Amino acid sequence: MIPLKQMELIRMGLRSLVVYPMRTVLTMLGVVFGVGSVIAMLALGAGAERELLEEIGRLGIQNIIINSVKPEEPDNASQRRNWISSYGITFKDHRQIVDTIPGIEKALPVHVSKKTVWRGSKRVEATLYAVTPEHLDMFQLNTSIGRNLTHLDDEKLSRVCVVRSGLLKELGIYQDPIGFPLNIDKETYYIVGVLEEDSFLGYARKALSVDAKSSEIYVPYSSSLRRHGTRSITRRSGSSEATDVELNQVVISVTDLDQVLLTARMLGSLLERNHPEKDYELVVPLEVLSQRQKTQQVFNIALVAIASISLLVGGIGIANIMLATVTERTKEIGVRRALGARRGHIIAQFLTETTTISTIGGAIGVLMGIGLVKVLTFFTGWSAAITLSSVVLSLSISMAVGIISGIYPARRAAGLDPIAALRHG
Template sequence: MRFDALFDLLRLGFENLLRNKLRSFLTMLGMIFGVGSVIAMLSVGAGARKEILERIQSLGIENIIVNSVKPPEETKTETQGNRRWVDKYGLRFDDREQLEATCPSIRKVLPVNLVKKPVWSGSRRVDASVLGVLPEHLAMFHLEAGRGRVFNALDAREAKQVCLVRQGLGEELQLLRDPVGATVNVGNESFEIVGVLADEAFRSHTQKALAIDGRTQEVYIPYTTSMRTFGTMTFVRKSGSEERTLVELDQMIVVAKSADLVRPTARIIANVLERNHKRKDWEIVVPLELLQQSERTQAVFNAVMLVIAAISLLVGGIGIANIMLATITERTREIGVRRALGARRRDILLQFLTETATIGVVGGLFGCLFGLAAIRAVVLYTGWQAVIEPHFVLVALGISGGVAVLAGLYPARRAARMDPIGALRYQ
């Protein structure tokens, strides 16, 4: 029976909505924009969160990446006089040993040896970053072979001259045959290509964190091979002069025992490195902190969108309140008649609240359509990710209905409090 009453109210609300379509639409307009921006905000926000999460997963939430960096220019003046000087900087083997020995929250440390070597085959030659890594490094960063295989512990133990390349390398070297199984020269050594990486480039943030130069080809070889054949010394010939740099450890991936321990561990590493190094020739990248940074940026973006949505909803609410006040004045006699025929104040209140709620929810539905269109446009033009979940629509409809009811509260109360005698006589 109560359901029957509710149905009657809703029917009345819809009939009033349809009676004056243009006015209803104009009343809803603010609601449409408000709800549209709420929907857009929610899904773009969810999309950004998903993207950050993916990024974090590709770097590993338990990882701390420590890179060797060339210290600032001032130190170079010493080397200027002596051409034979070897610029020695960066992480050292004893840093790694000390950390592994003293810090209990570290599960393991994965070393990376990076050399810049030309890769050539016949007359074609390509500059490449040759990364010497442990087999487990490949697994950790989801470096999977699209064709062929990745190198394994056996290759590592025997320091075999095998390498993993990107698809693009074979094309650049104009290898006539399938790159898997082909032999290429890296520096002065020949390597067998055992696998081609699934062609899924790292996102730029990830590349930067892993110190991968996006402009050159990456070639992965076993760490042991890298240490034996190339060592830690890098020669760079530059306009007649020769620069020699010696970096013992180009990069180490420190894996903490759990995600909770990442931050304290990063602090310990920073302390140890600060004590061991006179110069700041290292940097620590904590994916977890990258995540939090992105979340802060995201929070600013969300706040801006929230303010826009709130303003639109406020304007929409004021619009509804305004139209409802006009409607109530226009329908004063109706209110008087209904009161005379036995409607209680509550009946009148509910009647007008249902009307505004109907406007709100219908406006919310249109707003959802508008929001979905806006999301499509945003995704198309910015390439951002957007995630639309069904409950966003419910949230948006709830908000629009709620705002409308709030907006309708004052007009409906005014209607309910009208004196029936005065209302009946109203011209």
């Protein structure tokens, strides 16, 4: 009974919106664009955050990665004479980490070296990753053809390798690659698996020191260590440079997520003691993630704040038009008052109108925002995610904008003296 009357009041109140469609649409536009941009900004923000999560999450937030870093070379000749530069994490470090730091599930050693791969007369510069079998699983490096490296390969020092399909193309291998021999540094390795075509994104690539341009070849850690040692010689235009790095990387997996930061601190102090020359870097994905998320959130807030300004302008637009409408409809207000409308009824009528305008505008804005996001992601390749919460948020904000922008005009209308209003126009 009561709701029907409210419905009827709303229906008749909204009649004026239908009677002047152009004005209604123009009034709505501000909110449409405001909500549209808020939706788009939130979506881009959420997309960036999701990308961040994918990128860094791929490293495993329970992991800590230690990389060997070539220290700044003092630029004088006497140091240069020693042509083998030796730096980075040592086997001793690895042993100490495993022995002394609690809560570590795995500490996987990785040795990285640049090698020249031959197939007949074709040569390709590749990066040889000497890894333990767990390494490939940890970073979801799955083979699309063949098999992964196994513990047996490691124990038997097998000369087997897992490669990227890009390398096969470069070497011109188009037939079944399984069992194909590759000559790497005077040794012959046989391909046992080809990795899925999927590489690490931005930050993850940097953190794992995976070079996007060169081809990766994964070989069993022990095989590589036994056959190639830890020295690696890079030749470039006449001069050659030799490095001796025992471990290029150690990937540490912490048992308990809560202990990651603590473990990182312990690792930090252990390495600091062993390496005063700072020839290592400690990458804590969890820490990086939370830092980047914080930055992203600040950025998101700034974006949404800017977008909200247009929403504010939209609200001012509604208030402005409604104020003009009050003057225009003074007579109608007087008539309604004479027929028994209380002040509250008049306020409700105007608030209904503004809220309807802003809510419909908000809904159109949501659609427009979604469209905008689709267009933007299509043309720029940015990542975006429209979340339900952003839609709900924008709709509630636009509703609130309607109410707030309606309050002043509505009170003005209700405050009119019915006698004066009746005599108006």
